[in-house]
Amino acid sequence: MSRKRKTYSADFKAKLVLELLEERQTLNEIASKYDVLPKSLKDWKKQFLANASLAFDKSAVVKEYKEEIEQLSKEKDKMAKKLGEVIVERDWVVGKLKSLDLSTRKEMVDKEGVQAKNLNPSLNRQLKLLHISKTAHYYTPVVPFSSKEDIKLLNTIDKIHTKYPYYGTRRVMKLLARLGFKVGRKLIKRAFEFMGIRALYPKPRTTKANKEHKKYPYLLNEFKNDDNQVVIDAPNKVWSADITYIKLDKGFAYLSAIID
Numbered sequence: 423m424s425r426k427r428k429t430y431s432a433d434f435k436a437k438l439v440l441e442l443l444e445e446r447q448t449l450n451e452i453a454s455k456y457d458v459l460p461k462s463l464k465d466w467k468k469q470f471l472a473n474a475s476l477a478f479d480k481s482a483v484v485k486e487y488k489e490e491i492e493q494l495s496k497e498k499d500k501m502a503k504k505l506g507e508v509i510v511e512r513d514w515v516v517g518k519l520k521s522l523d524l525s526t527r528k529e530m531v532d533k534e535g536v537q538a539k540n541l542n543p544s545l546n547r548q549l550k551l552l553h554i555s556k557t558a559h560y561y562t563p564v565v566p567f568s569s570k571e572d573i574k575l576l577n578t579i580d581k582i583h584t585k586y587p588y589y590g591t592r593r594v595m596k597l598l599a600r601l602g603f604k605v606g607r608k609l610i611k612r613a614f615e616f617m618g619i620r621a622l623y624p625k626p627r628t629t630k631a632n633k634e635h636k637k638y639p640y641l642l643n644e645f646k647n648d649d650n651q652v653v654i655d656a657p658n659k660v661w662s663a664d665i666t667y668i669k670l671d672k673g674f675a676y677l678s679a680i681i682d
Contacts, residue, residue, distance in 0.1 A: 430458070438463055439470045520553055527552045528559065567616055575603060576613055580671075583619050587669050590621045619674070622667065657682060 441452055442463065453460040519527065531548050543551065549559055567576055578601060582594055589597070591610045598605055614620065631637075642660065645652050654660050665678045 435466045436470065439467050442467055516551075519551070524554070524558060527554055531559065567613065575605065576617060578603065579610065579613050580617065580619075583621075584669050584671065587622045590623075619669075 438452060438456055438458070441447065442449060447455070449460055449463055453463050530552060531545070531554070533545070546556075549556060567573065575598075578598065579594060582589060582597055586593070586597075591607045591614065594610055595605065595607055598610070642652050645654060645659065647653050652660075660682075662681045663679065665676060668675050668677055
């Protein structure tokens with residue numbers, strides 16, 4: 423076991439040095455009497471004599487400590503100012519980080535630095551600073567319909583819809599079963615949503631006239647002849663507009679037509 427180092431108070435040291443200065447006993451005798459090292463006692467005497475003048479000039483002591491206090495005060499003010507700037511900058515950076523989307527913040531995590539155990543913050547600290555939960559950090563989103571079988575299924579559904587745009591999920595499921603695809607309606611419905619396609623069929627009439635609303639006249643009555651037929655015999659008299667859905671090999675398009 424290592425021996426515990428002794429510590430001595432200032433009063434104890436001064437007492438031994440004064441006895442040594444009286445020269446009634448030798449340095450070794452005093453050291454042996456108080457169980458201290460002769461070298462330590464010699465160093466105490468040297469330190470005592472070097473600072474003896476301070477006992478007669480208190481103003482020098484006060485001045486020395488005053489200058490030291492002023493210097494420490496200036497350094498403290500500088501550190502407080504610097505700390506204030508760092509806090510303001512940190513709050514600004516934190517605000518900017520919060521405005522970033524989750525994927526961008528996840529890319530900022532230094533995983534390699536954490537594994538290399540360098541001076542970068544730990545992973546938990548980085549996630550806290552970037553406002554990312556552990557669940558969000560470790561979560562890997564599942565990409566739908568990414569395998570080769572899924573792509574083949576989507577292409578087949580797209581071909582069926584192109585040929586039979588009025589087929590719903592039930593009829594598509596039956597046709598897929600004939601082609602060797604054993605899939606359910608839920609999967610076909612998700613495929614429809616993923617591809618952005620819908621079966622084309624007459625929609626039920628949901629628009630009902632409000633009796634309180636103003637009813638405008640049917641303007642084509644102005645162009646009827648004696649046989650109650652609409653006669654349009656000049657340009658710019660009647661305009662007609664319509665819009666329709668067109669399925670393409672890849673996706674779909676809308677066609678809007680205006681006829682004079």
